[in-house]
Amino acid sequence: KQEVTQIPAALSVPEGENLVLNCSFTDSAIYNLQWFRQDPGKGLTSLLLIQSSQREQTSGRLNASLDKSSGRSTLYIAASQPGDSATYLCAVRDMRFGAGTRLTVKP
Amino acid sequence: DTGVSQDPRHKITKRGQNVTFRCDPISEHNRLYWYRQTLGQGPEFLTYFQNEAQLEKSRLLSDRFSAERPKGSFSTLEIQRTEQGDSAMYLCASSLVHLVAPGELFFGEGSRLTVL
Numbered sequence: 001k002q003e004v005t006q007i008p009a010a011l012s013v014p015e016g017e018n019l020v021l022n023c024s025f026t027d028s029a030i031y032n033l034q035w036f037r038q039d040p041g042k043g044l045t046s047l048l049l050i051q052s053s054q055r056e057q058t059s060g061r062l063n064a065s066l067d068k069s070s071g072r073s074t075l076y077i078a079a080s081q082p083g084d085s086a087t088y089l090c091a092v093r094d095m096r097f098g099a100g101t102r103l104t105v106k107p
Numbered sequence: 108d109t110g111v112s113q114d115p116r117h118k119i120t121k122r123g124q125n126v127t128f129r130c131d132p133i134s135e136h137n138r139l140y141w142y143r144q145t146l147g148q149g150p151e152f153l154t155y156f157q158n159e160a161q162l163e164k165s166r167l168l169s170d171r172f173s174a175e176r177p178k179g180s181f182s183t184l185e186i187q188r189t190e191q192g193d194s195a196m197y198l199c200a201s202s203l204v205h206l207v208a209p210g211e212l213f214f215g216e217g218s219r220l221t222v223l
Binding site (some may be wrong): 006034036044097 | 111147148149150151152164176198200209210211212214215216217219
């Protein structure tokens with residue numbers, strides 16, 4: 001059974017810092033891994049999708065990496081802004097989710 | 108069609124009543140998922156459909172829960188004899204599966220259920 005873990009559970013940083021969020025999974029037989037953002041009381045917004053054959057994906061200030069052999073993915077956020085404050089979730093085949101990392105970026 | 112839509116957005120009901128949620132996926136998407144999410148937790152998988160076929164149901168899904176996708180388009184999730192523990196956000200998502208690989212997952216805004 002696939003288990004997905006996200007560390008840390010919560011993170012608070014000052015504006016402008018670069019930060020890394022972690023996602024680990026137990027079953028490396030994944031098709032892809034997807035990172036999402038969720039604002040309070042809202043649905044999930046897709047940030048990045050990494051196919052199992054890829055090592056990383058980039059979108060703007062976001063960069064996600066995937067290491068299937070070690071069962072890990074990281075989401076790197078550059079030059080964080082207060083608008084980045086949200087919960088970040090990762091999901092793997094068949095779209096099982098971690099509990100998320102709650103990020104607060106202080107002005 | 109610009110995204111996944113869910114209805115109703117909010118539902119308040121009394122314990123023991125039945126409720127039904129509807130999800131309209133992105134039109135060309137052949138896979139549809141239902142999740143439940145409680146405060147501070149990630150989405151918990153309930154079930155998913157490929158076209159009209161229900162391919163997997165979570166063992167956590169009691170027999171009070173039933174989902175359908177009769178024509179491979181919209182889906183309904185019904186909860187019978189609701190309990191206070193059913194209070195949660197019910198999320199629907201859809202994707203386009205190519206061969207066997209699931210594509211990018213897109214979520215609706217969710218249906219929040221409160222059972223009094």
